[in-house]
């Protein structure tokens with residue numbers, strides 16, 4: 001018989017009762033170091049006192065009023081995001097897919113309002129992940145996810161990630177925007193080089209198309225800067241955010257330059273829950289933590305420490321690990337073809353470490369941004385033990 005909870009996920013048989021910082025406990029008292037953070041979402045750690053207090057106080061006062069009225073918490077959060085980014089204006093929603101869906105609408109609207117309704121195609125990349133709604137699935141372009149859901153939404157085109165000639169060839173008079181993740185998350189923790197990001201920006205300018213960045217996973221401090229594209233010194237025209245922005249409370253956002261945002265007038269887009277007082281209280285509390293003096297420098301420092309630890313790990317386990325990739329606290333352990341990331345993930349769980357699998361046989365690490373250097377070292381030590389669990393038999397296989 002089908003479970004009451006629809007079986008859309010392959011769930012591990014673990015249920016957590018309590019969390020504190022980077023740690024989670026099951027009901028039977030087992031403790032795990034959480035280097036998945038609910039897929040890069042519990043950005044300020046579990047049970048963060050500042051976030052908990054902000055949510056509790058706002059919930060007691062007023063949770064939801066709708067966008068029929070002014071929402072001071074949303075006005076404040078938007079103003080702070082504008083102040084700390086390229087953007088002039090922000091739209092709030094509830095998830096990454098919803099933010100991307102709105103972003104896709106925004107780039108189409110921009111060209112339509114500028115007299116070019118024929119420019120409605122978004123150029124996306126192989127290995128991308130943009131969500132599970134019909135349009136974001138088409139943007140994702142993964143055949144496996146699209147199968148069985150009818151004709152894909154029109155207006156998406158895919159080119160190889162990192163190939164500038166292919167991108168330039170794909171841009172014609174029907175293209176509205178180029179949409180990419182500065183680091184492909186689900187696709188295997190694959191970073192675009194900073195130079196590639198600059199070249200993509202330059203090509204967008206040359207052809208008069210918009211640059212739309214999906215920073216749902218890479219944004220809100222995960223890279224060691226508030227937004228990953230800041231490492232390249234470029235600015236998008238429009239950008240999506242979600243995952244870490246609410247620290248675990250559902251919240252998404254579209255950040256846009258005025259030239260794009262100006263066309264999203266009353267009636268063009270909306271969301272009942274979007275930016276409600278409770279969600280924005282959570283968003284403001286997360287931002288308080290991320291913008292505290294020295295916090296992002298600390299993320300960068302601990303990330304470099306973790307990177308060095310993982311390089312050592314890779315050197316100690318050459319029969320299991322092919323290499324380390326990613327940036328900031330979004331890192332991937334690329335496994336040799338003889339070892340599956342599922343197997344490595346299970347071995348890590350057996351040692352008390354939670355990770356997330358990603359595409360291209362990568363084991364993804366996306367810990368809360370508040371981890372200490374000691375916790376980074378502990379994760380490497382647990383991975384060392386996990387890798388030893390798989391090394392012996394696999395080394396034999398590899399030697400065959």
Ligand SMILES: *Cc1c(COP(=O)(O)O)cnc(C)c1O
Pocket residue numbers: 094095096097098100129130131132181185186214215216217242243
């Ligand atoms: C997770 C993710 C999404 C989808 O976010 P949801 O909140 O699951 O809808 C979109 N883009 C990227 C880059 C993501 O990592």
